[in-house]
Amino acid sequence: MYAQEVKSTGKGLKTLEEMDPEERAFQEKIDANIKIEPKEWMPEGYRKTLIRQISQHAHSEIVGQLPEGNWITRAPTLDRKAILLAKVQDEAGHGLYLYCAAETLGISRDQMTEQLLSGKAKYSSIFNYPTLTWADIGAIGWLVDGAAIMNQVPIQRCSFGPYSRAMIRVCKEESFHQRQGYDIMMVLAKGTPEQKEMAQDALNRWWWPSLMMFGPPDAESVHSVQSMAWKIKMNTNDELRQKFVDQTVPQAEYLGLKVPDDDLKWNEEKDGYDFGEIDWGEFYEILKGNGPCNKERLGARQKAWSDGEWFREGLMAYSKKRKARKVAAE
Amino acid sequence: MTGDPVFEFALRMGDNCLVLGQSNSAWCGHAPILEEDIALANVSLDLIGQAKLWLSLAAELQGEDKSADDIAFLRDVREFRNCLLVEQPNGDYAQTLMRQFLFDAWHLPMLTALVRSTNVRISEVAEKSVKEAAYHLERSTDLVIRLGDGNDESRDRMQSALKALWRFTGELTTPDDVDQALQEDQAAPDLDEIAAHYEQYTQRVLREATLVIPDVSGMQIGGKSGLHTEGLGFLLAEMQSLQRMYPGASW
Numbered sequence: 176m177y178a179q180e181v182k183s184t185g186k187g188l189k190t191l192e193e194m195d196p197e198e199r200a201f202q203e204k205i206d207a208n209i210k211i212e213p214k215e216w217m218p219e220g221y222r223k224t225l226i227r228q229i230s231q232h233a234h235s236e237i238v239g240q241l242p243e244g245n246w247i248t249r250a251p252t253l254d255r256k257a258i259l260l261a262k263v264q265d266e267a268g269h270g271l272y273l274y275c276a277a278e279t280l281g282i283s284r285d286q287m288t289e290q291l292l293s294g295k296a297k298y299s300s301i302f303n304y305p306t307l308t309w310a311d312i313g314a315i316g317w318l319v320d321g322a323a324i325m326n327q328v329p330i331q332r333c334s335f336g337p338y339s340r341a342m343i344r345v346c347k348e349e350s351f352h353q354r355q356g357y358d359i360m361m362v363l364a365k366g367t368p369e370q371k372e373m374a375q376d377a378l379n380r381w382w383w384p385s386l387m388m389f390g391p392p393d394a395e396s397v398h399s400v401q402s403m404a405w406k407i408k409m410n411t412n413d414e415l416r417q418k419f420v421d422q423t424v425p426q427a428e429y430l431g432l433k434v435p436d437d438d439l440k441w442n443e444e445k446d447g448y449d450f451g452e453i454d455w456g457e458f459y460e461i462l463k464g465n466g467p468c469n470k471e472r473l474g475a476r477q478k479a480w481s482d483g484e485w486f487r488e489g490l491m492a493y494s495k496k497r498k499a500r501k502v503a504a505e
Numbered sequence: 506m507t508g509d510p511v512f513e514f515a516l517r518m519g520d521n522c523l524v525l526g527q528s529n530s531a532w533c534g535h536a537p538i539l540e541e542d543i544a545l546a547n548v549s550l551d552l553i554g555q556a557k558l559w560l561s562l563a564a565e566l567q568g569e570d571k572s573a574d575d576i577a578f579l580r581d582v583r584e585f586r587n588c589l590l591v592e593q594p595n596g597d598y599a600q601t602l603m604r605q606f607l608f609d610a611w612h613l614p615m616l617t618a619l620v621r622s623t624n625v626r627i628s629e630v631a632e633k634s635v636k637e638a639a640y641h642l643e644r645s646t647d648l649v650i651r652l653g654d655g656n657d658e659s660r661d662r663m664q665s666a667l668k669a670l671w672r673f674t675g676e677l678t679t680p681d682d683v684d685q686a687l688q689e690d691q692a693a694p695d696l697d698e699i700a701a702h703y704e705q706y707t708q709r710v711l712r713e714a715t716l717v718i719p720d721v722s723g724m725q726i727g728g729k730s731g732l733h734t735e736g737l738g739f740l741l742a743e744m745q746s747l748q749r750m751y752p753g754a755s756w
Contacts, residue, residue, distance in 0.1 A: 240533060250747075257554060268543055367751065487537060488659070496654065
């Protein structure tokens with residue numbers, strides 16, 4: 176997902192009886208679905224895990240502007256240009272309020288930015304793939320935003336107040352994003368043979384990376400148990416992945432496109448699709464920084480930040496001068 | 506002058522918005538700070554929306570069953586009617602901001618006057634655009650002042666940007682046949698009045714920003730009649746690539 180490998184505290188789950196009174200009261204609140212607010216007591220592990228999770232999510236929104244941003248200047252009509260621009264602008268907005276949510280936990284936006292730019296903090300693997308054709312913009316809206324919604328809808332109910340509220344806002348916009356992506360795909364799928372081919376090619380390239388967005392299989396997902404007990408993760412990776420496949424395959428069929436998986440077939444018994452093996456080697460390579468666009472994405476963010484330093488410092492200098500003038504005038 | 510001056514005028518207004526919106530939108534994801542990413546994308550969105558209004562009007566007046574998209578994506582450099590200022594490259598963020606300011610300071614009084622145009626179609630578009638232009642000018646004025654009067658580097662950058670761009674501002678208020686024809690019908694304002702307003706406003710803001718207006722000799726003119734600078738061809742090549750590559754396709 177947008178936060179794919181959030182390291183939680185390595186320790187096993189404690190029972191309520193093993194907890195000290197503070198921690199126990201905290202856990203009981205969570206069990207009773209009462210939101211935790213920033214100024215309330217929380218275990219250090221909860222705070223740290225949430226900072227990692229929310230900041231990873233925020234970084235994903237920020238880096239996620241880049242692959243789609245590529246196509247704003249080449250969008251094929253005025254309406255498509257405006258819609259894509261509005262969408263990418265929304266992503267920046269999501270980043271902004273997620274950073275704000277994380278700041279309530281005692282970390283600054285500058286610190287988080289520094290962690291992103293130094294490569295210490297992660298962002299979603301999906302944004303390290305290139306956008307090669309206009310159909311990729313459709314596929315990203317449809318699949319990537321579709322997968323994001325799948326994960327974010329349950330997080331609207333997560334235990335931490337600011338994160339939950341940010342997600343409620345984010346989800347509203349994401350569903351518009353997904354619709355615009357699917358609409359692009361629909362037009363292409365019904366368009367000229369070249370456009371249809373473009374749409375199929377985009378599905379071929381984005382399908383598997385989209386499935387990887389949900390993170391490693393449950394058996395290898397070592398950090399999930401504690402996060403689920405804290406209700407900052409509401410479903411397992413495999414549950415969400417299955418739900419995504421079940422929802423998306425009929426959408427592909429409606430478009431007349433073929434999901435690039437020969438093992439994909441309906442399983443009556445489980446009332447869901449069976450699907451092929453995901454190439455986890457590729458996933459872990461991307462997390463290590465060896466994906467097709469890792470260097471370009473991080474490089475673009477580093478360049479924006481360093482090229483913009485004079486701008487930020489100029490504004491600070493002005494604001495200091497103004498304060499000094501005000502004091503002098505008084 | 507050949508053809509309908511209202512058509513020519515709609516193209517000029519529309520192409521200004523389109524070219525500037527297109528250039529600004531390239532910053533999306535690359536601006537100096539997140540708030541700027543969002544704000545500049547907003548400005549671009551407004552401009553692209555306004556471009557659509559003007560170019561739809563132009564398409565209608567042309568009467569060849571074309572759409573605003575046909576006009577935007579299927580004309581070549583010599584048929585574009587935007588002023589030279591808006592087609593100047595993004596450069597650093599200082600140049601982008603200064604370009605925006607120098608345009609906004611003209612755009613707002615223009616649209617304000619056009620709201621009162623005797624041509625209903627022109628006044629309708631102006632009415633829809635004028636509030637956005639007022640916000641654009643407020644924002645670019647504020648940033649020009651703060652960065653001009655910021656620190657040495659920010660002042661140097663803003664000053665260089667002003668130096669590079671000032672020579673393209675004369676065109677904004679230099680009337681030609683089209684402007685005169687529209688002015689006679691009271692469909693568009695007297696550009697001399699806009700010029701006086703422009704001079705007064707830019708001087709006041711740039712003084713507050715501690716920036717020096719360069720020598721005004723050597724003003725460059727040509728965009729309004731289709732004689733552009735070299736950068737526009739590259740901008741169009743990028744913007745029009747899909748429409749050119751797949752003629753007749755719907756998107």
